[in-house]
Amino acid sequence: MIKLHINGTQQELKLRVFGAGEPHIYLNSNIFDDFDSIHIELCYENPVDIINMMLLNNIIENNYIKKTYKEKSLICKYIPFGRQDRVTDLGEPFSLKVFADLVNSMNFTSVLSLDNHSDVTSALINRNIQQSQVDKFVSTYMEEELEGFDCICSPDVGAIKKVEKLISELKDDYELIIGTKVRNLKTGEITETNIQGDVQGKSVMIIDDICDGGRTFIELAKVLYAKDAKQVGLIVSHGIFSRGLGPLTEAGIYPILTLN
Numbered sequence: 001m002i003k004l005h006i007n008g009t010q011q012e013l014k015l016r017v018f019g020a021g022e023p024h025i026y027l028n029s030n031i032f033d034d035f036d037s038i039h040i041e042l043c044y045e046n047p048v049d050i051i052n053m054m055l056l057n058n059i060i061e062n063n064y065i066k067k068t069y070k071e072k073s074l075i076c077k078y079i080p081f082g083r084q085d086r087v088t089d090l091g092e093p094f095s096l097k098v099f100a101d102l103v104n105s106m107n108f109t110s111v112l113s114l115d116n117h118s119d120v121t122s123a124l125i126n127r128n129i130q131q132s133q134v135d136k137f138v139s140t141y142m143e144e145e146l147e148g149f150d151c152i153c154s155p156d157v158g159a160i161k162k163v164e165k166l167i168s169e170l171k172d173d174y175e176l177i178i179g180t181k182v183r184n185l186k187t188g189e190i191t192e193t194n195i196q197g198d199v200q201g202k203s204v205m206i207i208d209d210i211c212d213g214g215r216t217f218i219e220l221a222k223v224l225y226a227k228d229a230k231q232v233g234l235i236v237s238h239g240i241f242s243r244g245l246g247p248l249t250e251a252g253i254y255p256i257l258t259l260n
Contacts, residue, residue: 002052003041006031015052023048025055029063037071040108044080050102057106073110074103077260078238079125082117083210089186100124114260115209115237118158134209134237135166137259142235143170145257149233150202153177153195153224155216159208166207177204179220193219195227203231211236211258213243218251225252233257 004011004027014026038060042053053074060072084095103111104126111125115133122128132140146152152174154163160178167174177197181190193216204224206217211234221232232253239258241248248256 001043005039041075077114085120139169151175199229221251
C-alpha cells in the first residue's frame with residue numbers, strides 16, 4: 001500500500017493496472033498549487049508497492065521542477081529486504097543494497113523506519129531515522145503486557161543485546177532466556193533449535209523484530225514447552241504473519257502482540 005501526505009493531509013491516489021499488468025497512479029494536479037512538505041508512506045505488502053512508490057515519486061519530481069520544497073520524506077516502518085542484509089552465496093544478490101540504492105536515488109530528505117532488522121539498513125539508506133526499537137517501545141508503552149511472565153526470551157543470538165537492554169529498563173525483574181538456531185543458508189530451513197536457561201514452570205515472552213511465517217517462534221515454542229514452560233507469548237515490531245496466526249496459536253503461543 002502506498003500513501004501520500006501533503007502539508008500533513010492525506011491525498012487521494014487513483015490506482016489502476018493496465019491489461020499487461022503495469023501499475024499506474026493518477027493524482028489531481030491541483031494539489032501541487034501550494035505545498036512545502038510531502039511524505040510518501042510505503043506500507044509494504046508486495047513488490048508492486050515499490051513500483052507505485054517510484055511512480056509517485058516521479059509525479060512529485062515532475063511537479064517540483066518549478067517549485068521549492070522544504071521536505072520530501074519517506075515513511076517506511078518495515079524496510080523491505082531488511083533481512084537480506086548480506087550475501088551468503090556468490091549466486092545471490094545483495095537485496096537490501098539494491099533497495100537502498102533505489103531509495104537513495106529518490107533524494108528523500110529523510111527516511112523514517114521502525115526497528116530495523118540490523119544496523120546495515122541505516123548504513124546503506126541515506127538519512128535514515130530509525131524510530132523506537134521494540135525494547136524501547138515495550139518498556140515505555142507495553143510493560144503491563146508482561147505481567148504474569150517470568151522470563152523474556154531472545155529467539156536468537158542477534159537479538160540478545162536488544163532483549164538485555166529491555167530487561168534492564170523494566171521495573172520488574174525478568175530472567176533472560178536465549179534461543180539458538182541452526183539454519184540451512186541455501187534453503188532457509190531451521191534444522192535445530194535450542195535454549196539456554198531454566199523455563200520449567202515459568203511463563204516466557206519471546207521478543208523480536210519480525211514475524212513472517214513464524215517458523216523461528218514455532219520451533220522455539222516446541223523446545224520451551226518440551227522444557228516444561230507454563231506459557232509462551234510473543235511480541236514483535238513487524239507482524240507480517242504471512243501464514244496467518246493459526247500456526248502460531250496451534251504451537252501454543254499466546255498472546256501475540258505487534259507494534260506494526
